[in-house]
Amino acid sequence: MFKRILIANRGEIALRVIRACRELGISPVCVYSVADRDGPWIEQADEAVCIGPAASKESYLRIERLIAAAEVTGADAIHPGYGFLSENASFAGVCRDCNITFIGPSPEAMTLLGDKVNCKRLARQSGTPVFPGTEGGIEDLEEAVKVANEIGYPVIIKASAGGGGRGMRVARSEAELRENVDKARQEALAAFGNGTVYVEKYLENARHFEVQTIGDNHGNAVHLFERDCSSQRRHQKLVEEAPSPGVDPAKRMKVCESAATLIRTANYCGAATVEFLMDKKQDFYMLEVNTRVQVEHPVTEMITGVDIVQTQIRVAAGEPLSIKQQDIKVNGHAIEVRINAEDPDKNFMPQAGLIETFVAPGGPGVRLDSHARAGYRIPPNYDSMIGKLIVHGPTRSAAIARMRQALNEFKIGPLRTTISLHKRIMDNTEFQNADFDIHWVERWLKANASESVQA
Numbered sequence: 426m427f428k429r430i431l432i433a434n435r436g437e438i439a440l441r442v443i444r445a446c447r448e449l450g451i452s453p454v455c456v457y458s459v460a461d462r463d464g465p466w467i468e469q470a471d472e473a474v475c476i477g478p479a480a481s482k483e484s485y486l487r488i489e490r491l492i493a494a495a496e497v498t499g500a501d502a503i504h505p506g507y508g509f510l511s512e513n514a515s516f517a518g519v520c521r522d523c524n525i526t527f528i529g530p531s532p533e534a535m536t537l538l539g540d541k542v543n544c545k546r547l548a549r550q551s552g553t554p555v556f557p558g559t560e561g562g563i564e565d566l567e568e569a570v571k572v573a574n575e576i577g578y579p580v581i582i583k584a585s586a587g588g589g590g591r592g593m594r595v596a597r598s599e600a601e602l603r604e605n606v607d608k609a610r611q612e613a614l615a616a617f618g619n620g621t622v623y624v625e626k627y628l629e630n631a632r633h634f635e636v637q638t639i640g641d642n643h644g645n646a647v648h649l650f651e652r653d654c655s656s657q658r659r660h661q662k663l664v665e666e667a668p669s670p671g672v673d674p675a676k677r678m679k680v681c682e683s684a685a686t687l688i689r690t691a692n693y694c695g696a697a698t699v700e701f702l703m704d705k706k707q708d709f710y711m712l713e714v715n716t717r718v719q720v721e722h723p724v725t726e727m728i729t730g731v732d733i734v735q736t737q738i739r740v741a742a743g744e745p746l747s748i749k750q751q752d753i754k755v756n757g758h759a760i761e762v763r764i765n766a767e768d769p770d771k772n773f774m775p776q777a778g779l780i781e782t783f784v785a786p787g788g789p790g791v792r793l794d795s796h797a798r799a800g801y802r803i804p805p806n807y808d809s810m811i812g813k814l815i816v817h818g819p820t821r822s823a824a825i826a827r828m829r830q831a832l833n834e835f836k837i838g839p840l841r842t843t844i845s846l847h848k849r850i851m852d853n854t855e856f857q858n859a860d861f862d863i864h865w866v867e868r869w870l871k872a873n874a875s876e877s878v879q880a
């Protein structure tokens with residue numbers, strides 16, 4: 426097992442990894458930018474190294490500084506968290522070259538699954554359902570037009586190297602497709618340094634369904650069932666839950682098993698999430714694979730009892746998976762809401778500054794993963810998420826009731842957060858009935874634009 430793990434991240438996920446390290450008897454080391462000097466998570470580490478100025482490009486994204494920090498502190502492994510360099514294959518490669526274990530997949534497996542065209546090809550071979558569309562990247566516009574005419578409009582043009590909801594264009598007719606392929610290519614080249622784009626069927630009114638998987642270096646891979654993340658705004662998830670409500674058990678098992686097969690086929694070691702869209706008939710289509718731990722991993726931990734971060738560390742250290750597929754059972758229902766320092770009444774304007782009041786909720790089945798507390802000054806430089814509130818209950822409606830109470834107890838001020846928005850989501854009948862799709866939050870916000878969400 427590792428002696429020291431350097432955490433190449435910040436905020437709540439840095440704290441989450443520190444907690445996992447402590448429980449495994451591993452010494453955690455943090456890095457921080459100048460803006461994060463007073464980050465409350467840092468005091469939980471055994472050592473901390475400043476790696477540069479506030480801008481991520483000058484600190485959390487600087488590979489050579491992270492490696493130097495690992496060498497100086499004697500860390501034998503690096504946990505990348507999510508975001509930043511977590512899906513950067515060259516970072517994983519540099520770690521390997523420096524004899525530091527990257528806690529995640531090999532650069533080869535990351536490239537294979539992280540590139541959407543490659544990943545879709547492999548998914549087809551391993552029986553994971555994918556959207557109908559072009560076989561690979563578009564070489565010739567006429568070929569794309571032919572495929573689109575076969576599958577029918579609307580279609581979506583996507584960048585193979587895309588991420589963060591960028592590099593996508595919907596085409597509702599042949600004319601729109603012809604007009605947009607070149608633009609999408611140029612955008613992809615500018616944004617990701619790779620101009621490969623492909624076309625697939627565009628699904629309206631879908632639900633987001635994602636399967637948590639984990640593999641080891643001994644050819645084993647399991648799935649930990651799924652999460653539903655249909656409550657989104659601007660492609661950013663707001664509420665996540667597990668299991669996905671109302672899904673046919675046989676269809677669900679089939680898609681979860683196909684995700685584990687895909688990971689196994691890719692010789693994948695570590696945690697990965699296979700994302701799907703699900704239509705009204707409960708047919709599934711793979712979107713992409715995320716080759717890292719996800720923000721919403723706690724809901725899966727709550728229903729399966731598997732510690733995903735500890736498992737990531739164990740498999741990276743070469744241990745075989747200690748869990749067998751048949752032993753993984755779903756217990757109850759879990760919901761997570763993202764607490765963002767944003768004002769839902771002012772178009773989700775980010776809120777930086779001092780937290781004066783911070784009263785955390787508690788009680789049975791309530792978990793708070795947050796680095797924030799009273800006296801913490803939120804820097805303006807990073808993601809606005811300051812924590813995740815997760816509840817677990819025997820049923821979905823019990824979990825909603827528990828979340829409602831936890832949100833009522835939770836007080837953060839004076840800056841505004843998404844707590845008030847989540848209270849309204851929990852009270853919403855569409856949400857309560859799981860009668861939703863990935864656009865429901867935006868539709869609902871638009872319909873209630875004049876109404877304050879201040880509770």
Ligand code: ADP
Pocket residue numbers: 556581587588589590591593625626627628629631633660700702712713863
């Ligand atoms: P990214 O890597 O940028 O997050 P994804 O492939 O995960 O890209 O897609 C992001 C979002 O775009 C999805 O959650 C969905 O809302 C929308 N989307 C992508 N592909 C499709 C599709 N074929 N049909 C409908 N919506 C899509």
